[in-house]
Amino acid sequence: MGFLDKLFGKKQEVEVKKEVLELKFDEIPDFLDKVYSESFSEIEKNVFSNLAEIKHLIKALEESLSNLEKQKVEQDTGHQRLRKIVVTSKKTLIERMRNMTVKLAPIQSNDFIELSSYCSNSVNLLETEVNSFGKNIAYTGIVLKEPIKDLGQKLKELNSVFIKTKKLFDSKKGLLDISSAKKSFEEIKQKNQLKQENSLKEKELLNQIDDSEEEIQELKKKLTELENSTEAKQHENLLQQKSGLMEKKQQTKTKLAELFYPVEKLLRSFRKLVEAKHFILTQEEKNLLNSYLSNPFLALKKDNNAETLKKIFNYIKELIKEGKISLKEKEKEKKINALNSLIEFDFFGNFFWELNETDKNLAEIEARINSLNISSKISSLKNNFSSLEHLKENYSAELQKQKSKSQELSQEIISLKNSLEKGLSEFSAKEITIQLKH
Incomplete structure (x- = not known):
């Protein structure tokens, strides 16, 4: 009161x-000029x-x-x-x-x-x-x-x-705030434009996600078919054979290493004498000596019937007898017996032939594996699959960003629209509602 x-x-x-007036968004500038x-x-x-x-x-x-x-x-x-x-x-x-x-x-x-x-x-x-x-x-x-x-x-x-x-x-x-209203109009217009651009990006990303998913499903199908193919089964069988041969080869290597173990120290002592030039070897003999100490398996492949190895064992035996390789009396007989045993040992029959046969079989299996080319095909499909999954994840992450931007823009547009409606209503003495484009 x-x-x-x-x-x-x-x-x-x-x-x-108040009179209710609905304005289309594009009509606002003319309306502002008219009201003014x-x-x-x-x-x-x-x-x-x-x-x-x-x-x-x-x-x-x-x-x-x-x-x-x-x-x-x-x-x-x-x-x-x-x-x-x-x-x-x-x-x-x-x-x-x-x-x-x-x-x-x-x-x-x-x-x-x-x-x-x-x-x-x-x-x-x-x-x-x-x-x-x-x-x-x-x-x-x-x-x-x-x-x-x-x-x-x-x-x-x-x-x-x-x-x-x-x-x-x-x-x-x-x-007095009409200029502010015009700025709000321009701001809404810009944000609407950004929202439309975002909407196009979202559609594009959805299409890219769908395309990626189709390619992924196609790759899955190809991968399943390849993994269940006759070639894949042959490949698996060959891999098992290869694994068996590799295990056999390793057992042979272990057996050879165990055979050399009792005389390994003698070989190292002998090499010191050679390096000190207290015993002369040919260059080929030096190379084989070093090879036997580092990798007996490879050395044996180079030394047919272990002829050079047995010559070295004979050199060592003579040096022990001459006292140039110092051993306790109890050890001398034991080491000489070990050397004699190796000199008499059939390296060709027990190792060389077996190793060559194993390597030959491995080479044949490897050639057959390579001819099937299954591993390469499966690896290529899996790499493509992984790349597509990663690409799809990137598209999905970008889509979420665009959706968040669109949501944020929508809220800003609504806030600006409400504020603009209030301002227009106040200085036009009418109840103004704005119809935005969709």
Whole structure:
């Protein structure tokens, strides 16, 4: 309830519904230009009409004050003390209201901001002043009811016009934000464009994911067919044979190493004598000696029937007997017997032939494995499969990023749209809704 309603009673208000207007997004720039143009002409037409009415009402208020001033209050009849209070209140009321009407007089200006400030200040001034001498109004009205009623009606009308004009200015203050509204429009437009671009990227990524999945399924099918093929079974059988031969070869190597173990130290001692030139060997013999100490298996392949090896064993045996390779007496006989055993040993029958046969079989199996080319084919398919899976994962990750961007853009667009609708509604005095493109 307003301050004047408390003093003079409240007039029933009629709720005015705003006109609802739906705008297509592309129509906003033209709408802003139109509202801007129309609103200023409306201000020029309505505001100056209201100011003229304010001037007229102030004059009418002054006439009511003059009429009130002429009204005499008989102090000799009725409640004399009360009537004295009424006389004093009447005088104070007239004096203060005349001062107020001077302050409320319309200013001579065409400036939008100055006129808006004048109306806003006048509304506040009217409320403050009338409230300050409210008791004077009440006391005076006890005796002079009709003049006070007339005065109250004039004040209500004046206050109503001030409020109406202030609201008009307030409703048009949004005009100053039209440039901001245009920026919001451009921002929504840009974000809509980005969203559309994102949508195209999402479709492209979905197609790429589908294509990758089709290729993956095709590769899976090829891989399954290849792994279950006759060639694959042959390949598996050959791998098992190869594994068996490799194991046999390793057993032979181990057996050879065990055979050399009792005389390995003697061979190393002999090499030291050769290196110190206390015993002379041919270059070929030196090479084979080093080879037997590092890899007996390879050395035996180079030394047919182990002839050079047996010559070296004979050299060592003579050096032991001569004392040039120092051993304890108990060890001498033991080591010489070991050397004699190896000199008599059939390396060709027990190792050389067997190793050659194993290598020959391995070479044949390896050739057959290579001719099938299954491992290479399976490896190639698996590599392609892995690459496609990785590519699909990258597409999926990128798709999620694009979806997050689109969602973020949608939220920003809705927020900007709501803000723009509110701004447009405020300075157009209509209920504006914006229809965005989809």
